[in-house]
Amino acid sequence: MSDIPRRRPGRHVVVIGGGISGLAAAHRLVTGGARVTLLEASGRLGGKLRAGEIAGVPVDLGAESMLARRPEAVELARAVGLADRLQPPATATAGIWTRGSLRLMPKGHMMGVPGDLAPLAASGVLSDEGLARVARDAELPPTEIGDDVAIGTYVAERMGRELVDRLVEPLLGGVYAGDPYRISMRAAVPQLFELARTHRSLLDGVHETQQRAAGRQQPGPVFMGIAGGIGRLPLAVADAVRAAGGEIRTDTPVSAIGRDADGWWVGLGAERLAADAVVVATPAPAATRLLDDLAPAAAGELASVRYASMALVTMAFRRADAEGLPSGSGFLVPPVDGRKIKASTFASNKWGWIADAGPGTFVLRTSIGRFEEEADLERDDAELVAMSLKDLGDAVGLSAAPLQARVDRWDGGLPQYPVGHLARVARIREHVAALPGLRVCGAAYDGVGIPACVSSAHRAADEILAALTPLAQGPGSGE
Template sequence: MSAADSPGKHVVVIGGGISGLAAAHRLLAGGARVTLLEASSRLGGKLRAGELAGVPVDLGAESMLARRPEAVALARAVGLADRLQPPATTTAGIFTRGGLRPLPKGHLMGVPGDLGALAASGVLSEEGLARVAEDERLPAGEVGDDVALGAYVASRMGREVVDRLVEPLLGGVYAGDPYRISMRAAVPQLFDIARGHRSLAEGVREFQARAALRQQDGPVFMGIEGGIGQLPLAVAESVRAAGGEILTRTVVRGLRWCGDAWEVAVDDRAVEADAVVVAVPAPEARRILRESVPAAAAELAAVEYASMALVTMAFRRPEVAGLPQGSGFLVPPVDGRKIKASTFSARKWRWAADADPDLFVLRTSIGRYGEEEDLRREDAELVAMSLKDLGEAVGLTAAPVASRVDRWYGGLPQYPVGHLARVARIRDHVAALPGLRVCGAVYDGVGIPACVASGRRAADEIVTGLATLAEGPSGGE
């Protein structure tokens, strides 16, 4: 028996980011009646579409991992199949040691497997390369149940490879400190390699060889024409078309289990539900769950976040003709620059180039864990800081014809050592109450496919629970 066989089961989803929208979409497919509540005036969370000088741009996340199927499958399910688009180029550089250098091939999140490509790139000094080579002579390391990624890689290959390769790549995902981030949570493939191989480099080479066999499966990353920010809008439209109710500017004040139903306190009224999915960041989830699940709320209080700003600029194309080829470049913080990356959007995405052939759009990112002071500067200062670093990295001297700054305060949850154990405890506390689940970037990964999968998991567990409840102890009699 499914929830569809028991009409009238009402599920409230709290949070209109991609995780909450994915949960709502899945719940409706499972036969539930759904109300989604979003506190802000818009849907999508960290996925946001906009425009600059008439060119569509992403103001948040701009691509999704296509090798994980969940996000691409959701995009197809909501009518975006013909707008899915792989990057036109994925060749990236790294601005370090005074020059723009190619990102060496054959690595896993910056951990090198191909030492020849690493040496040819010029990213590391001779001393750094010699230290990396020691990995293949050292005895096997010990990772236990979890280990800090940067600390372990540095113990095998030296700090230089962490500071100049691992940090900028990992920083693009988490904006975090690699010496604090959990290897098991952030890069589980590397954790498996560390447990199963004496040499990290050897394990990375084997991993890359297997990955090469999967190249025929299609592109690694995927975008959407007009921007990834189109995805939550399309999911919301699909949810409404399926009968789901979506309410924005609706703040959830609290949550209470009444013995046979949930009472969701919304502004000055209460909404009754058979089940609830909490799909908001940790601080909001803590506030909502404080009364009903205090133990989970206490665990959520320990979750930390990194903030960042995205600076998007449009230039007259002839004035940036000298920019290097490729999709952009990364910047290690050890080099003392303000920006941590730049994406040449007009090179990376065909739709961004085609929108206005006379304009070239690029963006930079600023901000890392524990470094928010720059985000408090005026927009013009952040644009000037970006232009300064772009000038030194790629020789850009042109002034933008348009620019905008988007700040994402508390945008990226941090995954320190022990994070997965904390998530397991949170889920255990929440699951002790009937018809309650959590989902989102804090639990299962910050990437779009991981967030979609998290929402789907919560929805599936809710639907299963509702069906079991409807069947009763005698199997539906």
């Protein structure tokens, strides 16, 4: 490698990774007064957020919405000039395709755990035996929960496997594409975990929570999208970083990071980039490689993070061919029903901006692939489209051929949060914190949703800025 260039005055932070976590960290750092260089190995920014089009209609090809009840992502969108493009879904009505019929999603639940049996019974999602088993929760003695527990295991013990398999799993799978009998309740649904700790009955706990919520004014929609696609968010953040003086380099893989007497350096093949601090905002496999020599204990923990892969099949139909489809936003599919798709989103129903952009076109998409059930992802694109059309025909009677179809594969897209995940994250952060000027952030730590990723990024950036403040005020800082 060439010699490390002499450091210029000012706090220079290198952010590794150009997904929404890395971009949010870079934005927080540059607006906090740091000089920032963001490095992305691929030729595209945004990670799992990607906007595109089909049949001339703009669509999201990755994540399509963000939780609005958490403020971080919406506030970031407003900060980078997207306030006038924020839009709630046009419909919040969703279905679940199970037990041979498309049924309305029952209301009044917390990630599938009901607080009232009446809506669940009316939905027809569970059999009479399954409903009776759920009702037994109110009679059972308390169940020990310990420091953590798999959400499926705990709910099945309280309310039966049928509820888990037909309602909890598809709802949880829409977020993690994972196995509810392995996913940490404490990490994935912390509110439910607290109810399990403080209430003998889950039914009673969820019911009390719903009653309290009913007495409060709800602050707007639960979810929010962006006209033109959530994929616009990372691009707008990147523009804001550049406008504030930050540098963004794509097609720039990082080969190594290290420390010497002068501070941090980042290896870019034959080039070394000097830095006062480094934020690693990559998925766990890349973070493992970068931290292996510096923080082997943290790298060892990161090496155990596993990921689910999935494919999104996006299709455009003539509007006339889709007139018989339900008016809701789409439906989920429990794996226990043995179908290929795990969900379908009626994008032209769900998002007004898609309907407006293609009034003669109907856009929908399906998702395929679950953790350790990814054999179908080895099929070619045409087979995935055919599988989707077969299930759509059975579910909603759609028989027309699409005007256009495309398949976007997200290999290793969703980190899994097994029991003990939060303890693992705490250990990783403890090991990394022993190296001043180094932080990590991203979906592998605090949540896979966009707000959680932004929050993780802000935490890392704020800790870096706090650590660098004495440097900025020292001699020769230029401030």
